[in-house]
Amino acid sequence: MRTDSTDDTAEPAGSGLRYDAVDISKRFSGVEVLKAVSVTFRPGEIHTLVGENGAGKSTLLKVMAGVYTPDGGSLSLGGVPQHGLTPREAQSRGVYLVPQEPRLMPDLSVAENLYVGTLPKGRLRVNVDWRAVYARADAVFAKVGLRVNPRLAAGRLSIAQQQLVECARALAHDCRVIFFDEPTSPLTAHDSQRLFELMNDLRGHDLALGFISHRLDEVEEVSDAITVLRDGRVVAEARRGELTRQELVGAMVGRSLAVTQRAAHTTTPGDVALDVQALSCPPEVNGVSLRVRAGEIVGLAGLVGSGRTEFAETVFGLRGPSAGRVLLGSRDITARSPRTCIDAGLVYLAEDRGRNGVFAEVDLSRNVTAATIGRLPRWLSTFLRPRQEQVAAQRAAERMDVRAASMELAIKALSGGNQQRALLARWVAAAPKVAIFDEPTRGVDVGAKEGIYEIIESLTRNGLATLVISSELEELVRLCDRVYAVYEGRVVGEVAGDDITLETLGQLAVGAS
Amino acid sequence: MTNIALPRRYTLPAWGLTLIVALVAELVYFSLTTRQFAGHGTGMLVLTEQFVPIGILALGAGMVILTGNIDLSAGATASLSAIVVGTELRHGVGMWGAIGIAVAAGVGFGLFNGLVVALLGIDSLLVTLATQFIATSLATSIGGESPPYGFSDMFQRIGTGLVGPIPSALLLFLVLAAITVILVSRTGFGRALTLIGYSRSAADYSGIRTRRTLVIAFTLSGLFSGIAGLVLAAYYNSARDDIGTTLLLPAITCVVLGGVDIFGGKGRIAEVVVAVFFLGFLSQGLLMSGRSSLTVTMITGILLIVALVVKLSLERQSGESLGGALRRLLSQRGFRRPARQR
Ligand SMILES: Nc1ncnc2c1ncn2[C@@H]1O[C@H](COP(=O)(O)OP(=O)(O)OP(=O)(O)O)[C@@H](O)[C@H]1O
Numbered sequence: 001m002r003t004d005s006t007d008d009t010a011e012p013a014g015s016g017l018r019y020d021a022v023d024i025s026k027r028f029s030g031v032e033v034l035k036a037v038s039v040t041f042r043p044g045e046i047h048t049l050v051g052e053n054g055a056g057k058s059t060l061l062k063v064m065a066g067v068y069t070p071d072g073g074s075l076s077l078g079g080v081p082q083h084g085l086t087p088r089e090a091q092s093r094g095v096y097l098v099p100q101e102p103r104l105m106p107d108l109s110v111a112e113n114l115y116v117g118t119l120p121k122g123r124l125r126v127n128v129d130w131r132a133v134y135a136r137a138d139a140v141f142a143k144v145g146l147r148v149n150p151r152l153a154a155g156r157l158s159i160a161q162q163q164l165v166e167c168a169r170a171l172a173h174d175c176r177v178i179f180f181d182e183p184t185s186p187l188t189a190h191d192s193q194r195l196f197e198l199m200n201d202l203r204g205h206d207l208a209l210g211f212i213s214h215r216l217d218e219v220e221e222v223s224d225a226i227t228v229l230r231d232g233r234v235v236a237e238a239r240r241g242e243l244t245r246q247e248l249v250g251a252m253v254g255r256s257l258a259v260t261q262r263a264a265h266t267t268t269p270g271d272v273a274l275d276v277q278a279l280s281c282p283p284e285v286n287g288v289s290l291r292v293r294a295g296e297i298v299g300l301a302g303l304v305g306s307g308r309t310e311f312a313e314t315v316f317g318l319r320g321p322s323a324g325r326v327l328l329g330s331r332d333i334t335a336r337s338p339r340t341c342i343d344a345g346l347v348y349l350a351e352d353r354g355r356n357g358v359f360a361e362v363d364l365s366r367n368v369t370a371a372t373i374g375r376l377p378r379w380l381s382t383f384l385r386p387r388q389e390q391v392a393a394q395r396a397a398e399r400m401d402v403r404a405a406s407m408e409l410a411i412k413a414l415s416g417g418n419q420q421r422a423l424l425a426r427w428v429a430a431a432p433k434v435a436i437f438d439e440p441t442r443g444v445d446v447g448a449k450e451g452i453y454e455i456i457e458s459l460t461r462n463g464l465a466t467l468v469i470s471s472e473l474e475e476l477v478r479l480c481d482r483v484y485a486v487y488e489g490r491v492v493g494e495v496a497g498d499d500i501t502l503e504t505l506g507q508l509a510v511g512a513s
Numbered sequence: 514m515t516n517i518a519l520p521r522r523y524t525l526p527a528w529g530l531t532l533i534v535a536l537v538a539e540l541v542y543f544s545l546t547t548r549q550f551a552g553h554g555t556g557m558l559v560l561t562e563q564f565v566p567i568g569i570l571a572l573g574a575g576m577v578i579l580t581g582n583i584d585l586s587a588g589a590t591a592s593l594s595a596i597v598v599g600t601e602l603r604h605g606v607g608m609w610g611a612i613g614i615a616v617a618a619g620v621g622f623g624l625f626n627g628l629v630v631a632l633l634g635i636d637s638l639l640v641t642l643a644t645q646f647i648a649t650s651l652a653t654s655i656g657g658e659s660p661p662y663g664f665s666d667m668f669q670r671i672g673t674g675l676v677g678p679i680p681s682a683l684l685l686f687l688v689l690a691a692i693t694v695i696l697v698s699r700t701g702f703g704r705a706l707t708l709i710g711y712s713r714s715a716a717d718y719s720g721i722r723t724r725r726t727l728v729i730a731f732t733l734s735g736l737f738s739g740i741a742g743l744v745l746a747a748y749y750n751s752a753r754d755d756i757g758t759t760l761l762l763p764a765i766t767c768v769v770l771g772g773v774d775i776f777g778g779k780g781r782i783a784e785v786v787v788a789v790f791f792l793g794f795l796s797q798g799l800l801m802s803g804r805s806s807l808t809v810t811m812i813t814g815i816l817l818i819v820a821l822v823v824k825l826s827l828e829r830q831s832g833e834s835l836g837g838a839l840r841r842l843l844s845q846r847g848f849r850r851p852a853r854q855r
Pocket residue numbers: 028029033051052053054055056057058059060100403404412413414415416417418443445
């Protein structure tokens with residue numbers, strides 16, 4: 001039950017397991033998502049899968065973790081063939097998958113989430129030894145660099161914290177093979193670095209590690225081996241340092257991609273579209289004032305926990321402010337409901353996609369129209385027009401370049417990056433005047449990221465006032481005309497134009513002005 | 514830019530179709546084996562009077578369950594409504610006045626449930642469990658020693674009258690069912706209802722007026738309970754304080770058999786309506802062919818389980834075997850409910 005599992009087990013160090021996938025194929029509704037994919041995860045090695053959204057990375061790991069049954073091919077763990085693997089069996093054999101979207105139970109405490117199904121028994125054999133649970137939770141959290149009270153309900157955690165709990169869960173079980181599916185997408189560079197230290201440590205203990213990320217810097221930094229997937233096929237394999245960045249990207253997208261530069265924004269901004277005056281919602285938001293003009297992209301930089309998301313939620317009417325005003329144009333929308341905000345022209349793309357964004361079981365079409373369907377005030381008598389709705393949804397989704405076989409597909413069947421684009425489509429379909437995008441490209445691949453930037457830029461050119469919250473400083477540098485730095489719920493600095501560099505933002509974000 | 518296929522224009526709901534086939538098979542079977550069942554052609558229709566109140570409750574309960582909540586007070590509210598209408602009639606209040614007061618009592622309870630659930634965020638299971646007791650005790654105290662009986666012919670016609678060959682109760686049910694189906698499947702309100710059921714928090718973030726929608730859903734459930742109470746009082750020509758309470762579980766059974774996910778979101782009211790007829794005719798047919806009500810209950814239980822297994826296999830992800838679907842279901846079971854945000 002400890003991290004350094006190999007020390008605990010009877011087997012000597014160096015007993016790591018190698019996990020082979022041979023010619024794995026997988027179909028969903030007749031569409032072949034994996035086509036004879038072979039990969040080997042070796043003990044003492046970090047092996048990274050890269051590829052565009054929908055390339056099949058998550059599907060491959062889910063097959064190997066027993067979540068999906070492959071349609072063809074074979075799995076062999078430590079030389080032992082695995083047939084009809086279930087998630088439970090996979091776990092009992094030491095294979096653990098940290099899923100792309102955290103799936104914690106919001107009503108249970110963080111510690112309980114850590115040990116679901118395996119709570120340590122107390123002396124009476126039927127009671128749970130809570131002291132041991134909390135003590136162990138503290139120990140594992142320290143390893144992943146997570147500082148939360150293990151007694152807190154998991155529903156209160158931010159997405160980054162949830163992701164770290166999911167990682168900690170892997171450590172709480174006795175694992176020989178751990179797959180991390182995009183663990184860093186909600187994390188800041190600092191938190192990611194901690195996670196990498198942990199992964200290095202695990203590698204030192206001879207675990208086999210799988211990793212997925214769209215951030216190529218970190219891919220190059222941590223990987224011992226890289227496998228590139230494209231359209232469900234392995235198109236390249238390399239050891240550390242064998243591929244240049246350009247070769248890597250070329251293999252992923254199948255063509256060469258221009259390296260992105262900060263675009264020169266020439267249009268002059270118009271009137272103030274969003275005017276926030278000394279908005280407070282303690283303890284997270286403490287008197288934030290800022291303005292966004294039409295035709296302007298403004299960024300919010302800051303650490304995880306700096307209160308940026310809470311600020312956006314307060315503006316959007318999801319939290320009740322204790323003081324301050326929010327003006328949309330000349331209209332006062334302070335403390336109005338999200339519906340009123342949307343109808344007045346303000347939209348908010350939520351940070352936590354799995355919890356606050358998608359309706360997982362609902363089809364793509366109704367996911368895209370969810371924010372516009374209740375638009376009319378006569379909403380009780382509003383009759384839906386299914387065909388028109390579908391066509392509108394399809395148009396919006398195609399505009400955001402969502403890749404999906406059909407509008408009827410439940411959105412959970414889309415790859416993570418495509419879900420993100422579908423949510424962008426939802427909000428763009430609401431024809432906003434002001435948009436707050438909270439981590440707009442989380443989990444989106446390199447090629448598509450640029451696509452989303454271009455969409456945001458073209459919307460802004462047409463008069464949208466855009467506020468971007470991002471933990472990726474590169475993203476803010478690439479996109480923004482102006483950036484506010486937020487620290488502990490306050491605006492602590494502002495930079496504009498050519499002063500927006502990685503260095504200045506990095507300093508401002510930690511509260512140093 | 515990629516092309517995303519639009520759905521085929523019409524897709525037949527597999528489960529609804531299965532239910533209809535089962536219903537027809539059942540009607541044919543009982544008509545052939547039990548002489549009174551078909552009666553003189555219209556006998557079958559008259560049988561529906563027996564289960565229309567269950568159906569009306571199922572419509573309201575169905576809407577509430579679609580939001581991921583539950584209304585345990587529906588049956589007790591129907592009892593209260595029956596007692597109130599009976600008492601008012603005995604006190605010489607005019608028929609429409611009495612009906613108005615009884616329905617208002619139902620609406621009031623529904624509204625109260627909705628406000629408490631939506632505004633205070635208390636679990637609907639607890640709230641409606643409590644209001645169920647309140648409604649029951651109110652009914653008992655109003656009914657007193659001698660519950661009301663013996664109403665005017667005019668009033669009784671709601672429960673036993675005929676419009677042409679069709680019982681007026683059945684007609685009432687069909688009208689209410691049609692309204693509910695349209696409300697749920699064709700209006701913004703209905704969409705809000707199901708989206709809340711799928712994910713309350715995603716609904717909040719999408720600007721859906723979740724509180725208002727919940728209040729309306731519970732209020733409609735109260736309204737339907739009130740109407741069901743009227744029909745009960747009219748049919749039995751008397752009102753007891755437990756007259757509706759025993760109908761709650763059969764009503765929820767219809768909702769579940771009709772394919773509504775008990776955790777909310779998934780489901781069609783039209784299929785619930787078919788399930789109402791299927792279960793209703795089943796128990797009437799069995800009773801007529803001389804089975805005891807004990808047998809009827811047991812057969813209903815067995816059928817429900819069989820039906821749910823069949824439904825699961827119809828819904829299994831394409832390309833996945835039934836065994837695989839079951840295994841996945843079992844291994845995910847524990848994660849199911851909490852994964853939904855409330
Ligand atoms: N349950 C499912 N039903 C139908 N199609 C599915 C299902 N799961 C995945 N797919 C499809 O399989 C393809 C691969 O998806 P997968 O999630 O493996 O992509 P990915 O490489 O992880 O992408 P991302 O980087 O966006 O997370 C996608 O086209 C997706 O739509």
